[in-house]
Amino acid sequence: xxxxxxEEQAAFRQKLDDFLRAExxxxxxxxxxxxxxxxxxxxxxxxxxxxxxxxxxxxxHWPKEIGGEGLGPWEQQILAEVMWEWGEPRGGxxxxxxxxxxxxxxxxxxxxxxxxxxxxxxxxMLWCQGFSEPNSGSDLASLRTRAVLEGDHYRVNxxxxxTSYAGLADTCFLLxxxxxxxxxxxxxxxxxxxxxxxxxxxxxxxxxxxxxxxxFFDDVLVPATQRFGEEGQAWEIIGFLLTNERLGIPxxxxxxxxxxxxxxxxxxxxxxxxxxxxxxxxxxxALCEAARTANYAIVQKRVDGLPVGGESSSARFATVMAExxxxxxxxxxxxxxxAGASAYLQMHHQRGVVAGIAAGAxxxxxxxxxxxxLQLPREPR
Amino acid sequence: MQLSLNEDxxxxxxxxxxxxxxxxxxxxxxxxxxxxSDALDGALMDNGFLDVMAVEELGPVTAALVVERxxxxxxxxxxxxSSLVRPLVDPELPRxxxxxxxxxxxxxxxxxxxxxSVIVVGPSGVRSFTASEAQVRSAGEEVLYAYPxxxxxxxxxxxxxxxxxxxxxxxxxxVAMAAEAAGLLAGALASVTTYVSERQQFGxxxxxxxxxxxxxxxxxVLTNGVYWLALxxxxxxxxxxxxxxxxxxxxxxxxxxxxxxxxxGAMGMTLEHPLHxxxxxxxxxxxxLGGRGANALAAAEAIWG
Numbered sequence: 001x002x003x004x005x006x007e008e009q010a011a012f013r014q015k016l017d018d019f020l021r022a023e024x025x026x027x028x029x030x031x032x033x034x035x036x037x038x039x040x041x042x043x044x045x046x047x048x049x050x051x052x053x054x055x056x057x058x059x060x061h062w063p064k065e066i067g068g069e070g071l072g073p074w075e076q077q078i079l080a081e082v083m084w085e086w087g088e089p090r091g092g093x094x095x096x097x098x099x100x101x102x103x104x105x106x107x108x109x110x111x112x113x114x115x116x117x118x119x120x121x122x123x124x125m126l127w128c129q130g131f132s133e134p135n136s137g138s139d140l141a142s143l144r145t146r147a148v149l150e151g152d153h154y155r156v157n158x159x160x161x162x163t164s165y166a167g168l169a170d171t172c173f174l175l176x177x178x179x180x181x182x183x184x185x186x187x188x189x190x191x192x193x194x195x196x197x198x199x200x201x202x203x204x205x206x207x208x209x210x211x212x213x214x215x216f217f218d219d220v221l222v223p224a225t226q227r228f229g230e231e232g233q234a235w236e237i238i239g240f241l242l243t244n245e246r247l248g249i250p251x252x253x254x255x256x257x258x259x260x261x262x263x264x265x266x267x268x269x270x271x272x273x274x275x276x277x278x279x280x281x282x283x284x285x286a287l288c289e290a291a292r293t294a295n296y297a298i299v300q301k302r303v304d305g306l307p308v309g310g311e312s313s314s315a316r317f318a319t320v321m322a323e324x325x326x327x328x329x330x331x332x333x334x335x336x337x338x339a340g341a342s343a344y345l346q347m348h349h350q351r352g353v354v355a356g357i358a359a360g361a362x363x364x365x366x367x368x369x370x371x372x373x374l375q376l377p378r379e380p381r
Numbered sequence: 382m383q384l385s386l387n388e389d390x391x392x393x394x395x396x397x398x399x400x401x402x403x404x405x406x407x408x409x410x411x412x413x414x415x416x417x418s419d420a421l422d423g424a425l426m427d428n429g430f431l432d433v434m435a436v437e438e439l440g441p442v443t444a445a446l447v448v449e450r451x452x453x454x455x456x457x458x459x460x461x462x463s464s465l466v467r468p469l470v471d472p473e474l475p476r477x478x479x480x481x482x483x484x485x486x487x488x489x490x491x492x493x494x495x496x497x498s499v500i501v502v503g504p505s506g507v508r509s510f511t512a513s514e515a516q517v518r519s520a521g522e523e524v525l526y527a528y529p530x531x532x533x534x535x536x537x538x539x540x541x542x543x544x545x546x547x548x549x550x551x552x553x554x555x556v557a558m559a560a561e562a563a564g565l566l567a568g569a570l571a572s573v574t575t576y577v578s579e580r581q582q583f584g585x586x587x588x589x590x591x592x593x594x595x596x597x598x599x600x601x602v603l604t605n606g607v608y609w610l611a612l613x614x615x616x617x618x619x620x621x622x623x624x625x626x627x628x629x630x631x632x633x634x635x636x637x638x639x640x641x642x643x644x645x646g647a648m649g650m651t652l653e654h655p656l657h658x659x660x661x662x663x664x665x666x667x668x669x670l671g672g673r674g675a676n677a678l679a680a681a682e683a684i685w686g
Contacts, residue, residue: 001383001384001386001387001442001612001616002382002616003382003616004382004617005382009382074382267685272685278677278681278685280677281681281685282625282676282680282684283673283677285681285684286625286626286628286629286632286680287606287629289613289622290603290609291606293609293610297609299382299384300382303385304385311605314605317598317602318602365598366598367591367595369598369601370588370594370598373598374574374598374601375574376574376589376594376597377578377585377586377588377589379589379590379591379594380585
């Protein structure tokens, strides 16, 4: 075991950091307060991801055959950490980098790959994930948005909700029901968001402008060539994409950066002498670092080519614990942060409160840990 | 960054596992407060498992791995201080080795007995001596902490001085305690999950009730965190990492200790179930190095100045 970064890894992080420091505009922190899905950041990301792509920094961990640099999971984690720490200047395009690209390569038709990969690779394409529905949140397999094959088109009717980036995305990675079989009746369609019959309504939120939406599908006609994988293959594909997105966003890293920033503000104000405050800050730091090491243990499994199971839920819940206490520390000891005094800490807060909700609720993670890691007998259904 | 076990580490842990297999369960009808074995202790020493830190290709991370693994046993072994602290002070100090803070002589000392080595840490530096009969007062037969414990009544004026700094010894001791706590947390969690998976109420195992599943799952997250923070602290040698590791361990111990006994119902009050062997050792470790508050302040100092 070695807990130090290699020289190459340290240099890679430095290169990314230097690039962002040089390329991000003045006033970036204030600007990044716009959520990653806001019109302003989305527009910015379209320019910025193009520059990242030109610099070989958009998807360095992708295999060379799809235009990456062939670097490994550690570099993917470093990339994610640096971007998220800087307020995610890629906006919603981080999804392309993490899982949409690799999933397209694995399951897409030649026509789909030819259509989408170059746009993703040039940093100009934004997707949204049509997964959750009003009555299908944690129980995703109960989804009801119906797709019926009529000749060479699917007719789609239904509703999605909490869809990030829906307002500005080019294409929706849409889960639909094509038969009543709970899991094998789900089919993926790649739906251009300008297709007639799609209505998007933004939901005002605590976490930033433009972040979550309802999406309505009324008799939306989607060419059958836009089906992704076979009919009923969605559950398998979701399993595959989760191996690429198992860890999700490295929130522990921003939480730690925010904590350090809060401590710096307290020190500057002469308020970091109080033993209670210092001890509480240290407790938060330990939670962040516990989450970091738990996440790194999963990255190592990916490096070693080992299957990743419920322990990724454990790493995710560790991150929730860290975010919960860092958010609370800042509110208690640096209350001005959420009232205009620190764009960075407000940005962190608005992203931090999502940790236990997005990409699988915290309670679902606990269920997975109980069954898969602790091997407890399952609850009766 | 490389977080999987290397071949040497895998081999060492495999040896430890096979050597300790006879000690993996509590002997039939044993209901002692503390459980120790001279034979186990001797076998670990003879095979050099408490001296791996000095072996170049093994080092402190392997030592921490061994300490963690041994702490999962129901038998208490003085491994942590011998493995991770003794090499800094004097690798030849006879075992068991105890560490006491100059300012905390009122506290019971784990593994203290006549002829034990005592390392004293304080403002006047690091000293050591061999405890005499007269310097050791028994804590009695019914110490709840599941470690052999005694009080130090007196310190000799002529204790041997060592060059190593008190800060460095405290750092190593934090790593040692965190690694031991990681193993104790794992042992306690395994003991509880086995029980609640078998115990049936309302026609189904207790472990099928979500109220319990979620709390055990949270305990798993904490246990995993302590494991990794302890290993990282061993690997980096950083004071902040060491203080965070022990702080997190003591936080975790405080969170799970009471609950685990409660999950076992009345069985959790007995000495017939071995759970207390892990939880009460954890309780003993929560007061090490001044407890959560002192370790949090040490972490804050190391991280932010």
